[in-house]
Amino acid sequence: MTDLLSTRLDALINANAAPTLAGIRRGIEKESLRITPAGTLAQTPHPRALGSALTHPYLTTDYSEALLEFITPASDRLETPLAFLDQLHRYVYQHIGEERLWVNSMPCVMGPDDEIPLAYYGSSNVGRMKYIYRMGLGYRYGRRMQTIAGIHYNMSFPDTFWTLHQAQEGNTQPLQAFISARYFDLTRNFQRYSWLLIYLFGASPAVCKSFLAGRQHDLAEHFSHTLTRPHATSLRMSDLGYQNNAQSDLAISYNNLSDYVSTLTRAIKTEAPEYARLGVQDEAGEYRQLNSNILQIENEYYSSIRPKRTIESGERPTQALSRRGVEYVEIRALDLNPFEPLGINQEQIRFLDMFATYCLLRESPLLEACDLSASKNNIRQVVYQGRDTDTRLCDWGKKVSVHDWGSSILARMQPIAELFDRTHGGNDYSQSLAAQQGKLDTPDATPSAQILDQLTSGSQSFFQFAMAQAEQHRAHFLSTPLAPEQDAMLAQAATDSLKDQAEVEAGDTKPFAEYLADYFRD
DSSP states (O other), X not given: OOOHHHXXXXXXXXXXXXXXXXXXXXXXXXXXXXXXXXSSBOOSOOOGGGOOTTTOSSEEESSBTTEEEEEOOOBSSTTHHHHHHHHHHHHHHTSSTTOEEOOSSSOOSOOOGGXXXXXXXXSSHHHHHHHHHHHHHHHHHOTXXXXXXXXXXXXXXXXXXXXXXHHHHTOOSOHHHHHHHHHHHHHHHHHHHTHHHHHHHOOBSEEEGGGGTTSOOOOEEEETTEXXXXXXXXXXXXXXXXXXXXXXXXXXXXXXXXXXXXXXXXXXXXXXXXXHHHOSBOTTSOBSSSOSBSOSSXXXXXXXXXXXXXXXXXXXXXXXXXXXXXXXXXXXXXXXXXXXXXXXXXXXXXXXXXXXXXXXXXXXXXXXXXXXXXXXXXXXXXXXXXXXXTOEEEETTEEEEHXXXXXXXXXXTHHHHHHHHHHHXXXXXXXXXXXXXXXXXXXXGSHHHHHHHHHHHTTOOHHHHHHXXXXXHHHHHHHSOOOHHHHHHHHHHHHHHHHHHHHHHHHXXXXXXXXXXXXXXX
């Protein structure tokens, strides 16, 4: 019997769909902590030479003033995101003096929470809102938890692909409604199968002991001041990281756009007793958080994938989705690879293209509560013991090993690799797929295993390993200065962003409380 994935792939291949895939747009958002030469968290403000963190299109901050975020524009050229990311890193290193960029997802060395400076965005209403939101996250989850860094991979299929695919499906909805529905099919399957990405690319198998000081955990000290588990892959994706227990009871639906928006909106409008006790403002009237609801805003919901739509000024993400539908997906399950200067490489990007396409094209039943529970448990298993590839996961009620289930998925992706190879020429996609099978067959080839091998063979702590990698990457980026035209472009972007921030601040007339009420008004 022919299954839905094979049927859809055959239809695309027979229709010569390869050219439509050339229009896939990709963008990368990469976070990295600024650190001192001694390896401690930088206490300096966001460097003025990098422009305004509020308005710069490519260089901003995430949670902390020390947590840089690099943003590439979306491009349909396969190599452009990494090339632009490389330029941003070279520019940053020219302007941060003796500071370095921490190369791992899990931070170190960490002191008390009050030594982690919140990102500051100026005096405008929107700048204050961003600052207070981060203040609230600190109260709710602790500041240390917010300094974990990752890579977000943004991807969208072009309208030429969607038009062809819709015709092949015999679907007569308006095109945007079809696109949104199919992106939600993709996101559901991503949640079912993202454990495989964590196995293949997880690069946070160990953490500095200081990060978990005063917290309960199930890790053991295997190296000096280093906590890990022997077969761990990505502690960032554990309950130590972004998958925070405070949100474990949230039932956000990915079954369709309407349900997703309504369940997310309900969480933003429903008061949480523990946050109400904290209070929105302190005795002096200073804000502690934006509100006392389960989520302050949509971005507080930590998910491994998000359906997204570019927002307009003053618009909430859920409003943008409701009004104009899904534009792209943001894949958020990726650790920084400390062996790669950019934290990610082209082979990985090719695999992400194929994996997203696999999730799109195979059957995607609605996710029930039991399915979500099984997916979360699979991820937990892979996070803590995935490189024991005999570990058994739950596949629709059947128990199957990491190796066998992963190999089955990769085998079904082979025609997708061939389709992308037709699109771009050569066999790079097929080679990327083969490399991932190699990691399943030989767990020692995974980034997580390579990190633990470095710690073991070099008798290093996590901190010593990460500092050595940070020094190598710094030397790499400083060794080749930017071309004059690239430097001038980024310098002008910084200057323009400072001017833009000043204009935003000068144009504010509303009291902050009124601005906040307007923002949350339907």
